[in-house]
Amino acid sequence: MKSFLKLCASLMILMLVAFGARAEEGTVKVGSLAWEDQMAVALPAVKFLQKQGYKVEFVKFSEWGIAFGALQKGDVDVLLSSVDYLTSDYWAKYKNRLEKLSIASYGILQGLVVPSYVQIDSVDQLNGIVDKTGGKIIGIEPGSGLMREVGDAVKAYDLKYQVIDGSTAAMVAQLQSALERKETIVTTLWQPSWMMQKFDVKFLKDPKGVFAPSQAYYWIANKGFAAKNEGIRQSLATVYVPLDDVTQITADMNNGKTIDQAVDAWWEKNQKLVGKWSVMSK
Template sequence: MKALWKALCAAAMVGMTMTSAQAEEKSITIGTMSWEDLTPITGITRKVLEDKGYTVKVVPFSEWGIAYAALTKGDIQMLASQTDYVAQDYWNKNKNRLEKISPVSHGLFQGVAVPKYVPIDSMEQLNENADKFGGKIVGIEPGSGLMRDTSNSVKEYDLKLQLVEGSTAAMTAALKSAVDRKEWIAVTIWEPSWMMQKYDVKFLQDPKGVFPPPQSYYWIGKKGFSADYPHAREVIASIYVPLADITAMNSAVNDGKTMDEAIAAWTESHADLIKRWENIKSE
């Protein structure tokens, strides 16, 4: 009887091992938003997984709703997302069908900023200097979370400045022009962004807490990802990309490199770190 029991246990273990091995042989499809913060995270993770023998396909999305729908349906296996605020509604709606795999970066922040030569430090100081700012805060595309928060800040601080809708390109051009002339300007901006590195600006303090605190980036997957990809999950959990490095890669792109070139340069200069990430014993 004991011999039979041992044989059954051994057969079960073999079956489990075969199931795990089969799962680990699958390719992985990664979704990404085509944004300057998520593209480097995705590219670096792809590189590490491919070095470990995985076949990785990257599918770009332009809207969170479409990306989350693809993830819950299984069209993609994983997606980098901020779940605490930027995509909170989509995460909350779908989280029963999803899982957090691991954090991959931290520090996303959005707010109103001014050049550092402008001698104010708080949203509460905007009104008394409204004329110097031309009576406006230069915004980006309408409908973005940053514009929604800034609009709320205009109400909360009873600002006399008008929030001007536009585009990221137009805001960037206005910021460059003002900095070149050492003029006063208030803009809606975020970190990580090459603009934060190229232009010497500072976020205005937000004593009323209208803007959310710094947010984390997570790799998320369809529920069951970690069970289907146990070794890949361990590899992914080792990857962490500092926000400053994401900003630097985007600065390189702004200076003329392609994103693939910027990512390749980063991975080459961090070869020892990547080897440590990849030093996960295969299942």
């Protein structure tokens, strides 16, 4: 048994050495969810690391559990996440083994919206327009953090509404139809999103603080990564994509560009900003 434990310990040490060596040699695996806004923040960082001479492999994930699992196993070196609220459960579970490297962007916001012409400004006023909305809040995919918060808001504010699960595409279609007809609708939305740029809507104030406040995108890694890979950490720390730019990238995607085309267009347009990153990372 002791021999077996020693063997396991030796293998673990070799894995950790290999993990650290890979990044130090100039290669890094960058992870992100395959969401438009996440990739709009992550891919400029990938391009910058490549500009700095690193070999980069970009890895996309379908959901947070898989992403955090891959980070734990060393399948990716760094991961873009929003640990304050969006992935707070995973962060709380693994935080003793993880570290924040830097903030990549700031201002993520999600909540309930109505068309700008609707004469209310707060969630606690929604019951006053319930007859005009059919008593429905048009939601997105069930099980998302946003939908959980909507359910909490219905209880906290004693809203006389039914939350309608569905899909993002269905929500967008209903919102667009209501705006064209100048009808009253209550739906879920988030920022950054091309929808906030295209649709004339407003977030409702949340006096009870049910919805998460503005959040940051963080680069996170396994504990000790920054000390072993100072060059990569320093390069990532200089990369900051303003939220309005993230919104523009997602808008370009909605207008027909691929994510790579949208990021490339942004990169070419913002060489002055990228140049500042280069100076700061030296």
